[in-house]
Amino acid sequence: MTATTYRTGADARISVEQWIRMYRRMVSIRRFEEQVNELYTRALMPGLAHLYIGEEAVAVGICEALRSDDYITSTHRGHGHCLAKGASPDRMFAELLGKEAGYCRGKGGSMHIADPATGNLGANAIVAGSMGIATGAAFSAKRLRTNRVVVCFFGEGALGQGVLYEVMNLAQLWKLPVIYVCENNLYNEYTHYSETTAGDILARATAFGLSAESVDGQDVRLVHEAAARLVEASRQGKGPAFLMCKTYRYHGHHVGDINREYYRSKQEEQGWKTERDPIQRLRDWLIKENLTDAASLDRIDSEAKTEIEKAVEFALAAPYPKPGEVDQDVYA
Amino acid sequence: MPEAVRELTFAQAVREALAEEMRRDERVCILGEDVAEAGTPFKVLSGLVEEFGKERVLDTPISEAGFTGLAVGAAMTGIRPVVDIMFGDFITLTMDQMVNQAAKVHYMSGGKWKVPMVMRTTLGATRRSAAQHSQSLHAWFSHVPGLKVILPSTPYDAKGLLKTAIRDENPCVFFEDKMMYKLRGPVPEEEYTIPLGKADVKRAGRDITIVATSSMVQVALGAATLLEESGISAEVIDPRTTWPLDEKTLIESAKKTSRAIVVDEGYVRYGVTAEIAAVISAGAFYNLDAPVKRIGAMHVPIPFSPPLEDLTVPTENVVFEAARELCAHA
Structure with a gap:
């Protein structure tokens, strides 16, 4: 524990070290994703990947509010969640490249990173595919009295899937410790969410009696404050909650989605990048409040860059799984 | 001379397997529609909620996808759920949870997560129940790597196979012909299990x-x-x-x-x-x-x-x- 605690309103109880850690994690995720894009562009990565760039404050602000044995479920756009929950970049890259050293021995790939050691129940390539799993993990937590909380990350596109409403109903009936975190990055793939989503989003959760709120997902301080509060309440037995984080995906739906002007303008993208960037925001605030200085943050930036470069090198050099691995682990 | 082996109905054999496994392992619980006091429309589960309580025999909303998905996550994290899908025709509503989630979690995670769950459901026609309550869709699940599919034909097999399925570390789907629930057959009092994959x-x-x-x-x-x-x-x-x-x-x-x-x-x-x-x-x-x-x-x-x-x-x-x-x- 540290004595250097910044005490004011929403930021009470958050130490400088925690803010710095969140800064480092956000930078790390961004460098990671930039490298993923680079690997794709250089044809070094099989398949595609869905970049989290722009949304870093959501995963980091929320996972910072979790214990290491709390669970998360993630999505096709999941690298940020996995890293924020504690995954190490080298084994992440190895998984993205289909190498045996990857988190899933190369069998899962970008959209299926899972890791029991960090409470990661798995990223899921079916939109809304992990909502049942997250709710079930909360069921276990309650029945086994482990006092764990589960965070179910999903994009606003998943609001279209009926299973969300089935499990929110169950979670509320049984008062399960699960937080449904809707990352509203405005686009269901290539379609603006306003074309797919009727009515009031939060009302969909409050209809089941969940406490529901919305937060600026580009401000890690606000995200973390809301997450800490909801997670704590859920841990105390108050049941599930719904948190919508308003955010933005800087890149396309996936790395190959380059020409996006038929669904959104470059001007819109530029606006989010220059005016609402989550990393820049935290950086500016840390400096303005004299919690650290630019040189220290620059040092973190460069450490993150080095860490990610080393992780890529590790993954590129790592061997593929042997052919005999193909039919292993179909059954336990 | 050994005493004559006791006879049970198919439904009693299923119930006894569940009761024994629930006594043996407190992680085992039952989830489904009308499984508690109602004991299912076929009365297969009658009496279980009285013995094991509502914490372990849980009536769910009519949300097959939701509670099956919940069972997948519960199974991954320390519970051994047995979900009840009232009619085999309703497995269509659980397909993503079973096919994309339960069946693949172990493989996709490189062998790290496991899904030890059982889905019990029915098959079989001639009950005058028409096209949406009479199908035998077990072939669908048999097509999916990662699932095990069990089709008992006698009370003896039903009990022994269900006990094994509950102890199995994989998602198992257990199909009961609803026309056989009243079929009687010998079921010994002594503990036994039957291995999966043995004709x-x-x-x-x-x-x-x-x-x-x-x-x-x-x-x-x-x-x-x-x-x-x-x-x-x-x-x-x-x-x-x-x-x-x-x-x-x-x-x-x-x-x-x-x-x-x-x-x-x-x-x-x-x-x-x-x-x-x-x-x-x-x-x-x-x-x-x-x-x-x-x-x-x-x-x-x-x-x-x-x-x-x-x-x-x-x-x-x-x-x-x-x-x-x-x-x-x-």
Whole structure:
């Protein structure tokens, strides 16, 4: 524990070290994703990947509010969640490249990173595919009295899937410790969410009696404050909650989605990048409040860059799984 | 002389397996629609909520996808759920949870997460329940790597196989023919389990092999009795699980008898009979005197009208005639 605690309103109880850690994690995720894009562009990565760039404050602000044995479920756009929950970049890259050293021995790939050691129940390539799993993990937590909380990350596109409403109903009936975190990055793939989503989003959760709120997902301080509060309440037995984080995906739906002007303008993208960037925001605030200085943050930036470069090198050099691995682990 | 073995109905055998496993392992719980006080519409689970309480026998909303998905996550994190899908026709609502989630979690995670859950559901027509409460869709799950599919044909098998399924580390789907719930048969008081993937010779014979699943085993045994009267000795083999499949026992029997019929209540096209016939044809080809014959449900939605519905499913007579015809081949 540290004595250097910044005490004011929403930021009470958050130490400088925690803010710095969140800064480092956000930078790390961004460098990671930039490298993923680079690997794709250089044809070094099989398949595609869905970049989290722009949304870093959501995963980091929320996972910072979790214990290491709390669970998360993630999505096709999941690298940020996995890293924020504690995954190490080298084994992440190895998984993205289909190498045996990857988190899933190369069998899962970008959209299926899972890791029991960090409470990661798995990223899921079916939109809304992990909502049942997250709710079930909360069921276990309650029945086994482990006092764990589960965070179910999903994009606003998943609001279209009926299973969300089935499990929110169950979670509320049984008062399960699960937080449904809707990352509203405005686009269901290539379609603006306003074309797919009727009515009031939060009302969909409050209809089941969940406490529901919305937060600026580009401000890690606000995200973390809301997450800490909801997670704590859920841990105390108050049941599930719904948190919508308003955010933005800087890149396309996936790395190959380059020409996006038929669904959104470059001007819109530029606006989010220059005016609402989550990393820049935290950086500016840390400096303005004299919690650290630019040189220290620059040092973190460069450490993150080095860490990610080393992780890529590790993954590129790592061997593929042997052919005999193909039919292993179909059954336990 | 040992005492006569006690008899139970199929439903009692299922209930006893659940009760024993719930006593043995407190992580086992039951989730489904009307499973608690109602004990399901078929009364298979009557009495369990009284013994184990509402924390372990949980009535769910009518949300098959939701509670099946919840069971997947619960299974990954320390619970051993048994979900009850009232009618096999409703498995369609659970497909993403079973096929994309439960079946793949272990493999996709490189062997790190496991999904030790059981889905119990029904199959079987002739209950006058029409097209959405009568199907036998077990072939669908048999097609998916990562799942195990179990089709008990007697009270004895139902109990032993269900106990094994509950202890298995993988997602298992357990199909009960709803027309068999009242079928009585010997079930010993003593503890026993039956391994998955081991066929059972329900009746030994020399002239023809009849491979049958679930309630079709009873149909095949009836046909075998008729055949015996015609001087044909039929061997009835029950694979008991469509996956894992005991290919060896099926092939050995067909090699011995040189003729085989496969009877299953699912649709013939692209179904369980197709797979088993292919296994036998490939494995016993040089010993066969006739092509393997397949008998299953007609390729129509199950009709309501009784005389029509009865035409859609295999009967003793159909199997008997098919066997006689096959045995007429040199």
